[in-house]
Amino acid sequence: MKVLTIAIPCYNSASYMHRAIESLLIGSDDIEILIINDGSKDNTSQIADEYEKKYPNIIRAIHKENGGHGDAVNTGLKHATGIYYKVLDSDDWFDKNSFIKVLDVLRGMINNSQLVDMVIANYVYEKLSIGKSTSINYKGAMPEEKIFTWDDIGFLKISQNILMHSVIYRTEVLRSCNLELPKHTFYVDNIFVFKPLPYVKTMFYLNVDLYRYFIGREDQSVNEKIMIGRIDQQIRVTKVMIDSYNPMLIESKKLRKYMTQYLTMMMTISTVLLLKSNTEENLNKKEELWDYLRTTNENLYEEVNKTILGKLMQIDTSIGRKIILSGYSLSRQIFGFN
Template sequence: MKLLSVAIPCYNSAAYMKHAIQTLLTGGNDIEIIIVDDGSVDDTAKIADEYAARYPEIIRAIHQENGGHGEAVNTGLLHAKGLYFKVVDSDDWVNETALRKVLDKLRELVEDGQSLDLMLANYVYEKPSINKHKVMDYKTALPQDRIFSWNDIIFFKQSQHIIMHAAIYRTKLLKDCGLKLPKHTFYVDNIFVYHPLPYVKTMYYMDVNLYRYFIGRDDQSVNEKNMIKRIDQQIYITKIMIDDTDVILIKNKKLRNYMIKYLCMMMTVSSVFLIKENTEESLAKKQELWDYLEKANKKLYVKIHNRFLGRSMNLPGKAGRKIVEVGYKISRKIYGFS
């Protein structure tokens, strides 16, 4: 059995997907690479098939009608045979040295018979246009180099969240928890990391810079202009997450607090961009989102609203909108746009 399955969702990715594949190939036979061609109309399918033919023991190419990033991840997970599962977007890549260290540790834990639900490693914002990269780590939040539980969590900074790029989940856990991402929607990575969390009992954090997250393409979903343009999809994902789990009922206090913090971040990001758009329609959408939360889960609404960011998103007038800039800066850190 393969140690790690890596899904690469690809849509018209011919110009850059080879870099992602080549860096993952350094994992050798410990890895299976599942290239999911999501209805591309360029040479993506051809490149995927060429790699699958060249590395039949490592790479599989799967072709499907266009269903969006979430459906490509669903397909990758459906076909995954490895013990662990990771997603690497086609315009990103991994650091080869860090990948080897992560694989060695996973192999060690498996051979020792230790149960691990979630492996975490650092990710790096790569901005070649300005020759800049920024490492996002969890050294203040998580114990290092040992298996730990939610009770061992230290402290998450306001801009510090577990995101898809940092996560390697146990494949069976993802399948057993019923993870299913919506089609034709951006920002589904939030559901990918959020939904499985109540099922996670054991974690391991390595302070290695594994994932390289490319920032700079105009068509990226995290481009600020695109986030404003696609705000309805951000709102849609936020509502799915509100309805996903009644976090108030989660018994573990640290897990409960983290998931509330994550939802607070989602509410903040949506509110920030709706306020920045500053139209009658956008401000009405902001109010509707907060009303949705209150109606769906009154106790959760109170907890989020009473946090600083929650309150600041609902302050009236110019003073309130100035405070929103705090939320905007946090959003920049989370999503890496400039």
């Protein structure tokens, strides 16, 4: 059995997938790289097959009909033989030195029969067009290089949300929660992280900048204009998260607080994008989304409404909208996203 499976969902990724794959080739046979060709129309398929032929003990090329990013992640999970599972988007890459350290830690856990449910490492926003890199770490919030539980976690700032870029799940945790991401939907990485959290009992944090998250392609899903154009998918993902979480069923107060914070962030993103579009249709969608939370998950709505962001996002005045949008612009400048 492999130590770690890395799934690389690829759709028309021929021009940049090499960097992602090459960043994983560190001479270790106990990793498994699954190149998931999601019905690409360019020569992604050929490139994947060439890598499999060159590295048959490490790389498998899996070809499937187009189902979107989430369906490619599902396919990777179905085929994974690694004890741990990680997703690497085809336009991103790993820092090799950090990857070596992460693998050493995973091997040590396996050898000592001390498997944890979730391993966390830093990620870096790589905005190459302006030469800016921003590392997102969890210093001060998580104990470093020791096994811990939710009760050991300190205050997680909004910038310290646990994202797909930072998380490595034990494969059986993902399978035990029946994780199944929706097809043909963007932003499902939030479901990937969020839904398994109640199944996570033990964690381990490495303060290394492993995942390099590329920002800058015009067709990128986190491009603001594209996000507004795909706002219905953002809302769909947020509703799936609402439906999957009842705070009253979570014993750990810190986990409950964190999951509520995460859901509040998702509501905030949808609200901001709907306000920025400033169409009557989208302003109505904002009201509908908050009504959905209020009517389908009353306990969760009450928890979200206790937060400053939760209250702020529901202010339906011109001044309130200006405050929301100004805060969003400032966050973009500080953290360098999209």
